Amino acid sequence: MIKFPNTLGFRLTFWYVSAFLVCLVAALLALYLYLGTILNNRMDDDLREDIAEFRELLIDDGLEKVISEIEREINSSDESEVFLRLLDGQGTVSFSSDVSEWEGLDAATTLVFQKDIDPSLPMLETMEFPNQEYPARIVLGRIGPDIVLQIGETLEKKEEIMELLFMVFAGMVFLGIPLASGVGWLIARKAVSGIEEVSRAAKDFEQGHLDRQVTVKAQEKEIQTLMDTFNVMAARIRGLIHEMREMTDNIAHDLRSPLARIRAMSEVALTENDSAKSYKNAAMDTMKECDRLMHLINTTLDMAEVDAGVTHTEKERVNLSQILADLCELFEAAAEEKHITLKVKLEPNCYIVGEKPHLQRMLANLLDNALKYTPSEGEVSIELAQFPHEFCLTIADTGIGIPLADQDRIFDRFFRCDQSRSLDGCGLGLSFARSVARAHGGDITVTSEPSKGSIFTSTFPIASPAK
Numbered sequence: 001m002i003k004f005p006n007t008l009g010f011r012l013t014f015w016y017v018s019a020f021l022v023c024l025v026a027a028l029l030a031l032y033l034y035l036g037t038i039l040n041n042r043m044d045d046d047l048r049e050d051i052a053e054f055r056e057l058l059i060d061d062g063l064e065k066v067i068s069e070i071e072r073e074i075n076s077s078d079e080s081e082v083f084l085r086l087l088d089g090q091g092t093v094s095f096s097s098d099v100s101e102w103e104g105l106d107a108a109t110t111l112v113f114q115k116d117i118d119p120s121l122p123m124l125e126t127m128e129f130p131n132q133e134y135p136a137r138i139v140l141g142r143i144g145p146d147i148v149l150q151i152g153e154t155l156e157k158k159e160e161i162m163e164l165l166f167m168v169f170a171g172m173v174f175l176g177i178p179l180a181s182g183v184g185w186l187i188a189r190k191a192v193s194g195i196e197e198v199s200r201a202a203k204d205f206e207q208g209h210l211d212r213q214v215t216v217k218a219q220e221k222e223i224q225t226l227m228d229t230f231n232v233m234a235a236r237i238r239g240l241i242h243e244m245r246e247m248t249d250n251i252a253h254d255l256r257s258p259l260a261r262i263r264a265m266s267e268v269a270l271t272e273n274d275s276a277k278s279y280k281n282a283a284m285d286t287m288k289e290c291d292r293l294m295h296l297i298n299t300t301l302d303m304a305e306v307d308a309g310v311t312h313t314e315k316e317r318v319n320l321s322q323i324l325a326d327l328c329e330l331f332e333a334a335a336e337e338k339h340i341t342l343k344v345k346l347e348p349n350c351y352i353v354g355e356k357p358h359l360q361r362m363l364a365n366l367l368d369n370a371l372k373y374t375p376s377e378g379e380v381s382i383e384l385a386q387f388p389h390e391f392c393l394t395i396a397d398t399g400i401g402i403p404l405a406d407q408d409r410i411f412d413r414f415f416r417c418d419q420s421r422s423l424d425g426c427g428l429g430l431s432f433a434r435s436v437a438r439a440h441g442g443d444i445t446v447t448s449e450p451s452k453g454s455i456f457t458s459t460f461p462i463a464s465p466a467k
Contacts, residue, residue: 009188016184017177024176028169035165039158043137044124050151051122051141058143066143067095074098080132085150094147102152103130109150112140126155134159194223198230210238258289317463320350320391323360324384331367340374343381350384350391351463354440362436365429366395366456374399374453386462390442393458402448410446433458 058066070084074097083105085096091110099105108127122141129136134156143149197214204212212234214227265282328344335342352359370380378398385392402410411434434444441461448454 009185009192012188012191013181013184016187017180020180020184021173021176025173028172032162032165032169036158036162039161040137043153043155043158044139047124047137047139047151047153048122048141051139051143051149054149055141055143058147063144063147070095070097081154081156083150083152087148087150089146089148091148101129101131102136105129105152108138109140127152191223194227198226201230201234205234205237210234210241262286262289315353315355317351318354318356318359320352320359320393320460321346321348321384323356323363324382324393327360327363327367328382331371334371335380338371338374338378339376340371341379343379345382346384347386347391350386350460352391352440352460353463354460355436358436359440362433363393365433366458369429370395370397370399370454370456373397378453390462391460393460394455395458396453396455398453401450401452402446402454403450407446407448411444 054066054069057069067086070086073082073084079098080101083097083099083102085099086094087109088094093106105127112123112125122139125138125140126135127138132154134154136152136154138150138152140148140150201212201214213231262285265285324346325344328342332342367380367382374380374397380398381394381396383394383396385394411430430444437444437458437460442459444456444458446454446456
């Protein structure tokens with residue numbers, strides 16, 4: 001059993017050749033049949049014209065001239081290919097060429113004479129004779145009141161022309177197979193060259209060459225789209241791997257520090273003395289560090305769930321204005337303790353569709369950061385406004401600000417600016433806030449200037465009115 005290559009190039013070539021041959025055979029077949037019809041119609045027209053000419057000759061010059069013309073036609077033609085006969089109205093032959101090669105002609109003519117012959121409409125029939133290799137086209141028409149002319153001509157010339165056409169067309173088909181195969185193969189190779197380049201790049205990428213890019217430019221829009229998509233995907237994977245490595249390093253650092261403190265406290269409790277108070281203090285410090293670790297782990301897991309869209313909380317219509325009002329009331333005591341002015345301006349009844357616990361946590365992170373990094377006698381402004389298609393929440397502070405070089409990275413996981421390393425935190429608050437905002441169809445942006453403060457702007461799509 002022949003096994004053909006299971007490649008896209010071979011299949012494209014096969015379909016190109018098949019489509020070309022089907023179209024070519026269909027076109028040649030239609031042309032062959034059309035030419036055959038033309039030849040048949042031309043022969044019929046010639047036979048009708050002969051009947052009309054003999055009818056006029058009989059009217060103008062009489063029967064003798066007609067017989068003389070028939071004899072001339074007989075002498076100039078092969079009697080095995082053409083015959084002419086004159087018959088009366090009952091089918092009796094009055095004059096005839098040699099019809100010895102036309103066995104069965106009389107019987108066939110008798111059957112025809114059983115029909116009424118219209119002088120203005122000669123009767124045409126195709127007949128086959130035992131002694132003739134080819135069928136013949138017979139015309140029978142009245143040329144006078146009691147005179148019928150019968151002319152017969154074999155279809156040999158027409159059949160020879162059709163056989164010649166068939167051979168020419170068959171040759172064109174057979175010559176078209178290798179030609180179509182060659183052209184189809186070139187077209188297929190050109191079409192799949194871009195796909196092969198993407199495949200090679202994917203294999204290199206799989207083997208660890210993460211900097212691999214597809215640099216070939218394709219003329220086909222679909223192939224170019226595939227190449228561009230692969231390059232974007234590869235860049236995205238490189239970014240994710242870089243983020244994973246960075247996140248792993250940050251997690252290792254943030255885990256190592258609490259664990260080192262727990263170990264140091266345990267050693268101190270064991271070596272200094274065996275008093276119950278020292279053990280109790282060591283246990284309390286250990287619990288504090290464990291809580292810090294649990295917070296880090298839980299926040300990381302929550303962010304992973306939010307980013308993946310697999311949170312277990314069902315979405316509902318949430319009044320963003322009420323959540324902010326409650327949080328501002330909650331953080332008011334902390335603001336008074338640091339002598340920070342808290343300005344609140346909230347558009348009432350701003351409803352969005354979302355997960356209330358995540359939104360509360362997100363907004364709490366933003367407010368907590370604003371108060372944490374704003375010094376005493378500073379100011380924090382919270383404003384919630386409604387626009388035609390979205391709500392816009394602005395939290396502005398007069399705090400320490402963020403350096404321009406760090407503003408693109410503050411939403412990265414575990415990233416902390418130099419100014420914030422002395423304060424408590426693990427660098428996940430803003431990352432979690434942005435994940436929640438994007439999971440709700442919105443986003444968070446920041447504008448900041450060192451020593452002057454920061455402005456965090458969050459947007460949320462407006463929920464449809466409740467039914």
